[in-house]
Amino acid sequence: MAAALQGRPVSIIGGGIGGLTAALALAQRGASVTLYEQAAELAEVGAGIQLSANVVRVLDALGLGPAIAPHALRNTAVHLHDAAGRAVMQMDLLAHRPQARFLIIHRARLIAVLAAAAAAAGVDIQLGTRIDAPPQGGLVIGADGLKSPIRQVLNGQQVPFFTGQTAWRAIIPDAPAQSATAQVFMGAGQHLVSYPLAHGQRNIVAVVERHDWQDEGWSLLDDPDNLRRAFSSFGGPVPEWLAAVTATNIWGLFRHPVAEQWHNDHIAILGDAAHPTLPFLAQGAGMAIEDAWILTACLDAETDQPTALARYQALRQPRVTRIVEAANANARNYHLRGPKRHAAHAILRMANRFAPKVMPSKFDWLYDYDPLQAVKTRGR
């Protein structure tokens, strides 16, 4: 380790999962970090988040394993169903890669763990502070999400586009669980994902295609009856889960293309600021966490900051582009209509029965990726 970060001043704009992870990683390597968050407190919407093995490797390297463990469940499998609740495919995560850990956690718990660790590592967290232009002096990191002003400094004016998808999120009470199985129910133009959380809760994300979304609001409260109506044709456990929903938020899902320019000589962007994605591969926050680690490792390994930032973009851009495209493909595949849907489900059922290892291994490139090795092995 070249320890190039010792004492280096860094300003981070945005206290979401990406900004907090970067703050912690940089502070652990000796940087003098100030984090600016526009909100008055570090809060998160009531929702769960899936952290796949590629992401858990970073959280472990940051020393967060023990703080996360009491609040996380181990995800053991992903089960795909049709809208009626009939099994289509089962991806056993443990059988395919027994050593890897896939976790599920409430977002607010993850934010709390990251914030406490960042503060303990010496990060100066300035809440209620909106920053719209890069501060002078030192390195500036834009972790300021979908509408990032820092992205615009690097890439010019860009307005996020509506993807034609909206998502409800809700949390309901559930029997306490030791481990988790993510359940996906796929209907024409809509799907629903659910998994248990620690402490006797269950997370629900329900997505529908919709072309009339007017509200630019990021997250709105909605009447749970709207959610129930939209998924009234779904079977299996879905009706019982939805009957238990007493409060729900709805999101219009917006995104940008992956940014062309991620840095100049003294500014860099990460997470949703650089590459917002559809949530259909559960990798948005994961990519932000990978970015934070790799940006830090590049900066620490190389005293010339522009060279380090160029290397960061070169390492990250191809991977996140592939992930965003895979999430888009899932959006199409989950929502197929008519004969195409029946044919696709029939093929998946056959594959599940006769070649059960094929589907899990389709994602080796995603889950077997080790961000800790990525910087060590390339060009150092």
Ligand SMILES: Cc1cc2nc3c(=O)[nH]c(=O)nc-3n(C[C@H](O)[C@H](O)[C@H](O)COP(=O)(O)OP(=O)(O)OC[C@H]3O[C@@H](n4cnc5c(N)ncnc54)[C@H](O)[C@@H]3O)c2cc1C
């Ligand atoms: C329905 C849904 C389900 C999802 N499920 C998953 C999942 O299971 N797994 C997963 O990995 N990802 C998931 N994601 C994606 C994930 O939520 C995002 O990709 C991730 O939160 C992005 O983190 P970020 O830190 O880059 O940005 P954000 O979380 O958007 O944080 C940006 C922060 O910057 C602050 N900010 C913005 N502008 C300024 C400013 N000018 N000055 C100061 N502060 C500012 C904001 O207040 C905010 O706190 C999901 C997303 C959705 C919509």
